[in-house]
Amino acid sequence: MSKTNFKKITESPSLYNDLEKMDTTTILSSINREDQKVADAVAEKIPEISQLVDEITSRFLDGGRLFYIGAGTSGRLGILDASEIPPTFGMPFDRVLGLIAGGDGAIRKAVEFAEDDTTQAWKDLQEYEINKNDVVIGIAASGTTPYVIGGVTEARKQGILTGCITNNPGSPLAEAVDIPVEVAVGPEFVTGSTRMKSGTSQKLVLNMISTALMIKIGRVEGNKMVNMQLTNKKLVDRGIRFLMDELDIDRPTAAALLEKHGSVKKALQEVRKGE
Structure with a gap:
């Protein structure tokens, strides 16, 4: 046109x-x-x-x-x-x-x-x-x-x-x-x-x-926002659930991993590195 x-x-x-x-x-x-x-x-x-x-x-x-x-x-x-x-x-x-x-x-x-x-x-x-x-x-x-x-x-x-x-x-x-x-x-x-x-x-x-x-560009894994910023309780809880689902672990273990590594992505990388 x-x-x-x-x-x-x-x-x-x-x-x-x-x-x-x-x-x-x-x-x-x-x-x-x-x-x-x-x-x-x-x-x-x-x-x-x-x-x-x-x-x-x-x-x-x-x-x-x-x-x-x-x-x-x-x-x-x-x-x-x-x-x-x-x-x-x-x-x-x-x-x-x-x-x-x-x-x-x-x-x-x-x-x-x-x-x-x-x-x-x-x-x-x-x-x-x-x-x-x-x-x-x-x-x-x-x-x-x-x-x-x-x-x-x-x-x-x-x-x-x-x-x-x-x-x-x-x-x-x-x-x-x-x-x-x-x-x-x-x-x-x-x-x-x-x-x-x-x-x-x-x-x-x-x-x-x-x-x-x-x-x-690799900012999503599976169907999850593994690089999201953990800026509130809702997002921290989401990150814990992501780790529980991806790694088949219980909530306390997932929470500890997230606190230690600061992000879902880094936690997944470290765990998988040791497998």
Whole structure:
């Protein structure tokens, strides 16, 4: 689809009307009905997501990093995904990073017109000394956000791999990147409210990208987060249960191993080394 035929599906009228006249159950049932369409729309894009993951993985193994850039809801979702990588997989905080138009203050409160600056994203990326080992993924439901388009365009010019997650096929953003992931979820329940289905699809794709990446670089064993940070009682208990399951040992023995080695991964390595 060319730019001349580009249509913002995300701005199309809702399939529902007179929302204010609906009772609570009807509102919720209707939202749920729309949400059920999201997973199917994401499934259609698994080939593109797979390609993106494989490209990120090869660069990551060479020391590269993954950057998400976005504005508003899209930017916040990128930051959310990035922020969960260190505690979940024990990775350094600077390997997967989320940047939002308007800076960190925009995470909680919208910064007016920040997303309209076409040069700021590249300036933000340069603060991290971005290089050709890195990958930049632009996130924008509309596919037209200047902050995001400007960032991926300049990154691509510099020989950096670029991708995007958008909800309007054929958008300027999709045309600006190497690997576009265009998830057409259709009109929102509340017309134009892309924090709904579009945002949900972005969260699903981000989960898929980062989780698959962490699995492929060896941060998961079997089906367990063996590199998770043990930062609270719940996670310590999870670590103990992981060791009990993997080593077929009782709880006191698993607890002692975890306390001694400080992580599930190290405990497993030491035990297996002695077998």
